Amino acid sequence: DARVTQxxxxxxxxxxxxxxxxxxxxxxxxxxxxxxxxMMQGLELLAYFRNRAPLxxxxxxxxxxxxxxxxxxxxxxxxxxxxxxxxxxxxxxSGLGLVGAGATDTxxxxxxxxxxVL
Amino acid sequence: GQQVMQxxxxxxxxxxxxxxxxxxxxxxxxxxxxxxxxxGGHPVFLIQLVKSGEVKKQKRLTFQFGEAKKNSSxxxxxxxxxxxxxxxCAPRGGGSYIPTFGRGTSLIVxx
Numbered sequence: 001d002a003r004v005t006q007x008x009x010x011x012x013x014x015x016x017x018x019x020x021x022x023x024x025x026x027x028x029x030x031x032x033x034x035x036x037x038x039m040m041q042g043l044e045l046l047a048y049f050r051n052r053a054p055l056x057x058x059x060x061x062x063x064x065x066x067x068x069x070x071x072x073x074x075x076x077x078x079x080x081x082x083x084x085x086x087x088x089x090x091x092x093x094s095g096l097g098l099v100g101a102g103a104t105d106t107x108x109x110x111x112x113x114x115x116x117v118l
Numbered sequence: 119g120q121q122v123m124q125x126x127x128x129x130x131x132x133x134x135x136x137x138x139x140x141x142x143x144x145x146x147x148x149x150x151x152x153x154x155x156x157x158g159g160h161p162v163f164l165i166q167l168v169k170s171g172e173v174k175k176q177k178r179l180t181f182q183f184g185e186a187k188k189n190s191s192x193x194x195x196x197x198x199x200x201x202x203x204x205x206x207c208a209p210r211g212g213g214s215y216i217p218t219f220g221r222g223t224s225l226i227v228x229x
Binding site: 035042043045048056091093105106107108109110111112 | 151153159160161162163166206208216217218219220221222
């Protein structure tokens with residue numbers, strides 16, 4: 001049963017510290033999404049990769065956030081320096097990258113990383 | 119990007135009552151997906167609708183896509199406590215690959 005994995009599951013840190021979140025997409029998937037979920041803003045898209053190339057990171061604060069895919073089995077989201085307003089659940093999702101209106105391109109979400117910045 | 123409105127934000131029902139959530143877009147959509155997130159969990163794909171006026175059923179869940187492909191609904195018949203969670207629509211349109219998630223409707227079922 002293939003699943004997206006994320007580490008860590010929970011992270012508590014102090015303001016100003018660097019935070020790195022990791023995601024292992026499902027083997028064979030060529031799209032990766034990073035989302036942030038809060039009560040106030042709901043589910044926000046931060047970054048989108050296709051074949052490891054970043055195609056859209058318009059939703060990501062560029063001054064402190066960065067997203068990369070060092071290889072096909074690893075996606076990372078870094079926050080440096082972290083701030084209390086970054087506290088949220090961060091989800092990674094992967095998909096087959098099917099295109100076309102009729103294609104069912106399901107996004108498979110990981111369990112999320114709950115980040116608390118004090 | 120497209121504007122998506124999902125209503126209601128919350129819905130309390132007694133077990134056995136029906137439930138409906140609506141997703142409305144300001145632009146014509148190419149398709150729309152629906153996801154469910156249990157409390158403390160992650161979004162899980164339910165279904166995708168593509169054709170104008172399409173209706174799909176999954177047991178007690180009925181999904182509809184509007185004729186104009188600008189709105190969609192999810193209807194649950196005779197809710198059960200296992201239906202508790204937040205239901206998100208994720209429409210896709212304008213040639214964009216990237217879906218836009220609605221704010222979701224949180225369903226609370228009282229036994």
